[in-house]
Amino acid sequence: MLYRSFFPRDLYADMDRLQREMQQALDLSPNIRGLARGFPALNIGGTAKSVEIYAFAPGIDPASLEVQIEKGVLTVAGERKDDEMAEKAAVHINERYAGRFRRVVALPDDVDANACEAQYRDGVLHISIPRSESAQPRRIAIH
Incomplete structure (x- = not known):
């Protein structure tokens, strides 16, 4: 289960969130909106x-x-x-x-x-x- 803490207490949840955000920022795969975001x-x-x-x-x-x-x-x-x-x-x-x-x-x-x-x-x-x-x-x- 994906866990996101609303308060910065859980290091693993913060690392998971950071990894997802970095992946989204670097993901250049084509989608319905094109390549630009x-x-x-x-x-x-x-x-x-x-x-x-x-x-x-x-x-x-x-x-x-x-x-x-x-x-x-x-x-x-x-x-x-x-x-x-x-x-x-x-x-x-x-x-x-x-x-x-x-x-x-x-x-x-x-x-x-x-x-x-x-x-x-x-x-x-x-x-x-x-x-x-x-x-x-x-x-x-x-x-």
Whole structure:
């Protein structure tokens, strides 16, 4: 049975937790989310008309987020402030990410970076980048 102590009393439980965390950090096996891991978690998809990116970043002030596109690369950066709990009590488990973060996504060549839109609502940053008019599917009339 896997054992995890909430208080640092059991050396074996701490070593087991450390081993699992190191394995997760070094594990680069492909999964459904791809090879990259980080904060914020990203969902990236596309339609015929746009590329849609969702960054799941709850508890972040939207003013501290930076979204930038340069040379076909989208960068999402910001900072999540640390909880005040550490000042009030001894912390035994802290699984919430705090600190500066940066995620970088290479964009396809057919997007119109000048028409990019970003919205932050309920902890989710939604970035929509339309594809250029020349890349839009169109019906060709047959004569």
